[in-house]
Amino acid sequence: MTDVTMTVNGQTVSGSVEGRTLLVQFLRDSLGLTGTHVGCETSQCGACTIHMDGKSVKSCSMLAVQADGAAITTIEGLADGEALHPVQTAFKEHHGLQCGFCTPGMIMAATDIIRRHPEGLNEKTVREELEGNICRCTGYHNIVKAIIAASEAMNADSTKAA
Amino acid sequence: MYDVTYHRAGSVKEALSLLEAADDGKFIAGGQTLIPAMKTRLAAPSDLVDLRHIADMKTIAVAGKTVTIGAGITHAEVAVNSEIMAVCPALCHLAALIGDPQVRHMGTLGGSLANNDPAADYPAAMLALDAIVVTDKREIAAAEFFTGLFETALNEDELITAIRFEAPEKAGYGKFRNPASRYAMAGVFIAKNGETLRAAVTGAGDDGVFRSAEIEAALSADFSAAGLQDVAVAADDLMTDIHASADYRASLIVAMAKRAVAMANG
Ligand SMILES: Cc1cc2nc3c(=O)[nH]c(=O)nc-3n(C[C@H](O)[C@H](O)[C@H](O)COP(=O)(O)OP(=O)(O)OC[C@H]3O[C@@H](n4cnc5c(N)ncnc54)[C@H](O)[C@@H]3O)c2cc1C
Ligand code: FES
Ligand code: FES
Numbered sequence: 001m002t003d004v005t006m007t008v009n010g011q012t013v014s015g016s017v018e019g020r021t022l023l024v025q026f027l028r029d030s031l032g033l034t035g036t037h038v039g040c041e042t043s044q045c046g047a048c049t050i051h052m053d054g055k056s057v058k059s060c061s062m063l064a065v066q067a068d069g070a071a072i073t074t075i076e077g078l079a080d081g082e083a084l085h086p087v088q089t090a091f092k093e094h095h096g097l098q099c100g101f102c103t104p105g106m107i108m109a110a111t112d113i114i115r116r117h118p119e120g121l122n123e124k125t126v127r128e129e130l131e132g133n134i135c136r137c138t139g140y141h142n143i144v145k146a147i148i149a150a151s152e153a154m155n156a157d158s159t160k161a162a
Numbered sequence: 163m164y165d166v167t168y169h170r171a172g173s174v175k176e177a178l179s180l181l182e183a184a185d186d187g188k189f190i191a192g193g194q195t196l197i198p199a200m201k202t203r204l205a206a207p208s209d210l211v212d213l214r215h216i217a218d219m220k221t222i223a224v225a226g227k228t229v230t231i232g233a234g235i236t237h238a239e240v241a242v243n244s245e246i247m248a249v250c251p252a253l254c255h256l257a258a259l260i261g262d263p264q265v266r267h268m269g270t271l272g273g274s275l276a277n278n279d280p281a282a283d284y285p286a287a288m289l290a291l292d293a294i295v296v297t298d299k300r301e302i303a304a305a306e307f308f309t310g311l312f313e314t315a316l317n318e319d320e321l322i323t324a325i326r327f328e329a330p331e332k333a334g335y336g337k338f339r340n341p342a343s344r345y346a347m348a349g350v351f352i353a354k355n356g357e358t359l360r361a362a363v364t365g366a367g368d369d370g371v372f373r374s375a376e377i378e379a380a381l382s383a384d385f386s387a388a389g390l391q392d393v394a395v396a397a398d399d400l401m402t403d404i405h406a407s408a409d410y411r412a413s414l415i416v417a418m419a420k421r422a423v424a425m426a427n428g
Contacts, residue, residue, distance in 0.1 A: 002168060019166040019210070020200075043198055046264060055238070055267040061197050062268065065168040066190075066212060112263065131344065132262025 004068040009077025017064045024048045026064035027074060035075035035104050046133030049105035050074050056112035075104035078111065087111050087150040096146035098137035109133050110147045114154060121151045163200045170212045174219065174298055174323055177211050181319055184209035189321065191234060192268035195277050219272070219323055224249055227329045233272025233322040241266065249329035252425060256283050256335045256351065261344050272322040278314050278370060281345035283337065285371040289362035290351040293327035308371050330355040336421030338414050340405055347406050348414035350377070352422040354385060361419060366411040368399045377419045386427065387420040
């Protein structure tokens with residue numbers, strides 16, 4: 001067993017893991033953060049998407065020990081208390097989910113896409129950028145709408161702030 | 163996955179000595195190929211030596227036309243690097259087509275080359291750009307580096323530290339992606355520098371990445387998509403699998419070469 005320490009959603013956490021423990025197992029089983037889902041566990045579906053040091057990665061495709069010392073954000077860390085993150089709000093408003101299984105990964109991927117495209121998003125870009133996330137229910141249409149809406153809302157906010 | 167002992171290297175030297183001390187150790191970079199292989203027990207190393215924190219392997223330098231990229235640079239970093247974009251935008255385009263954003267945030271140039279998947283993108287670029295693969299021990303020309311399916315000239319304990327190439331006057335990449343896996347079903351990288359012209363094909367060869375004599379001959383006569391109009395690529399040494407037949411791949415190669423040359427001509 002190896003000791004790991006990382007920052008998860010702003011809090012320093014430590015734990016003891018096997019070398020082979022996947023990051024997603026550590027998050028779900030050791031930390032109880034079950035918002036991060038496991039769909040395929042073979043790097044295809046993106047349900048397990050989290051942010052490591054600010055970038056989207058698939059937490060089923062890395063070991064917990066690889067994340068030692070890193071800053072991790074999961075779906076649980078997005079909202080500001082009771083106030084939902086703008087991407088969460090947009091998914092709710094635009095009906096960007098049905099069963100909800102893919103949603104945590106979709107939202108973590110979406111926030112990363114918006115971060116990398118401060119110039120704004122169009123449908124083509126969003127669809128290309130969502131290549132790593134699979135949804136079995138929605139047909140993607142409302143997910144794409146929600147992400148574009150969130151990007152517009154967040155850009156409007158940052159212009160106001162500036 | 164079998165259990166494994168993890169080590170984190172802070173330098174090339176430390177990575178080599180950690181590997182040497184291990185029973186049956188393996189380097190791990192982005193893990194985007196190795197972790198899935200360990201899950202299915204296709205790979206079962208006793209130890210992993212993590213290269214992701216070696217600062218020396220994470221630099222990009224462009225001096226004139228000479229481009230040097232550290233082996234630890236991720237696909238996402240190549241895709242948006244303004245210095246590479248200024249001299250060889252085709253390579254940024256290629257990196258942006260690898261897998262998906264999450265894979266590109268972790269996967270590295272060094273890992274991709276060491277793995278030499280017959281459907282991977284970078285091998286085509288390296289061969290067409292006549293790149294040099296720099297290891298801790300020597301420099302290997304791309305033409306000698308890729309030796310077959312998942313085979314390279316690397317020794318077991320050899321570490322890729324960087325690659326280097328001279329940016330050509332013109333370059334382009336055309337890729338037909340497998341819609342499920344996103345790997346290339348045919349990818350063609352074309353680089354032209356004066357009279358020197360190389361067209362390297364990935365995703366299609368029976369024995370991995372290769373240069374297409376037919377495409378090169380046609381483009382030497384007429385460097386345009388029109389120049390490829392009547393070209394036929396022989397299907398003899400192409401791959402047939404569940405995704406596509408050799409004949410279909412032969413046709414894809416010409417189609418992707420047309421896209422690549424159109425990009426090269428801007
Ligand atoms: C869903 C998905 C889609 C993908 N799509 C594509 C695609 O479209 N095109 C494509 O080209 N690839 C694709 N890949 C593969 C991806 O590019 C990998 O990142 C890459 O092949 C391996 O890089 P890595 O850094 O993750 O290496 P790892 O998985 O960490 O290592 C791979 C191998 O290389 C060795 N190694 C790593 N670094 C070095 C080094 N510096 N020196 C010597 N040996 C080293 C390791 O020991 C291991 O054997 C995809 C992967 C996934 C999961
Ligand atoms: S569970 Fe990680 S990609 Fe599907
Ligand atoms: S909402 Fe059901 S999988 Fe996406």
